[in-house]
Amino acid sequence: MLHLLEQYEYESIRDVPDAREASNVHFDRLARLRRGDRKIALTGANGSAAGCPPGLINLPGGGMAQTHRGPACPTPACADIIGFNTLNVANFPVAGGGVGVVTNTPGIVVGSGNASAYKPAALFYEGRDNANALANVVCLLSDVQISGVQQLVDNANTAGITSAVFALTNEPLPVGWDEFTDRGQKQLTMIFSNVLAAVVTLEMFGVLWGSRIP
Numbered sequence: 230m231l232h233l234l235e236q237y238e239y240e241s242i243r244d245v246p247d248a249r250e251a252s253n254v255h256f257d258r259l260a261r262l263r264r265g266d267r268k269i270a271l272t273g274a275n276g277s278a279a280g281c282p283p284g285l286i287n288l289p290g291g292g293m294a295q296t297h298r299g300p301a302c303p304t305p306a307c308a309d310i311i312g313f314n315t316l317n318v319a320n321f322p323v324a325g326g327g328v329g330v331v332t333n334t335p336g337i338v339v340g341s342g343n344a345s346a347y348k349p350a351a352l353f354y355e356g357r358d359n360a361n362a363l364a365n366v367v368c369l370l371s372d373v374q375i376s377g378v379q380q381l382v383d384n385a386n387t388a389g390i391t392s393a394v395f396a397l398t399n400e401p402l403p404v405g406w407d408e409f410t411d412r413g414q415k416q417l418t419m420i421f422s423n424v425l426a427a428v429v430t431l432e433m434f435g436v437l438w439g440s441r442i443p
Contacts, residue, residue, distance in 0.1 A: 307350045307438035313339045314434045322359035322430035325423040331386045333371055336418040337433060340411035344441035348408040349417070351401035354435035355392050356421065366429055368392050372420035373406065380406040389422055401438060408442060 242248050315321040315337060326332040341347035356368030369389030373380040381388070394402065409417040423431040 306348075306440050309344070309347070309439055309441040311339065311342055311347060311437045311439070312435070313337060313437070315432045322432045323423050324427050325425040325429045325431070326427065328426055329424060331369070331371070331389065332423045334421045334423065334431065334433065336372075336420050339409070339417040339419070339437070341409060341416075341441070342411065344411075344443065346408045346410045346442035347437075347439055348442060349404055349406045349437045349439040351438040352404050352435065353395060353401040354421070354433060355395070356423070357432045357434060359430040359432045360428060363432065366425055366431065368431055368433070369422040369424060370419065371422045372418075374418045375407045375409045376415050378407060380404070386422070389424075401436070 239251070242251055315334075318337070320335045323332060323334045354368075354370060356366045357363040358366045369391055370381075371386065371389045372384045381390075390402075406417075409415055419435075421431070421433050423429060425431075
């Protein structure tokens with residue numbers, strides 16, 4: 230007989246509803262196997278990854294509850310998120326110098342929050358016009374440094390990375406940057422550029438996906 234449940238899934242069966250759920254998981258995987266779907270083992274009961282047993286937590290009022298991800302589950306490299314923006318930051322917004330003129334912003338410093346350090350894996354950013362109800366505007370990512378080390382392959386004005394790339398991919402950009410901390414020169418510093426008319430006053434918003442380092 231073909232067994233498509235993990236051992237922990239068999240062990241979690243305690244009553245008839247559990248048995249029905251396990252049966253549904255088994256036959257769902259069997260159907261996908263017959264279709265030639267190689268991802269049959271990616272999703273188990275309760276949406277957990279196969280081989281990653283759910284964890285248990287103590288409830289405030291007593292008793293225990295099952296969590297989605299147990300301690301045996303490895304944390305994805307993009308599970309921890311840090312956001313940043315320039316609202317209420319000194320020297321922002323930044324007016325443009327004219328269409329096609331590269332006007333660099335002051336450095337935007339991002340720390341590791343409540344983690345000892347942070348390893349970024351992906352980045353999203355966008356420019357917004359403070360003078361026009363924060364409407365989306367094109368801008369460039371011009372310079373990225375951690376501990377004084379340049380993280381971009383080229384930080385020349387002509388090599389700025391346009392924010393329009395997200396309109397084409399609709400996905401964050403994977404990055405291979407170094408880890409950074411919340412203190413001193415080891416923070417992440419980014420410089421963006423306004424390439425629009427003087428009346429466009431640039432504010433920056435962004436998100437980093439990565440891994441917190443305890």
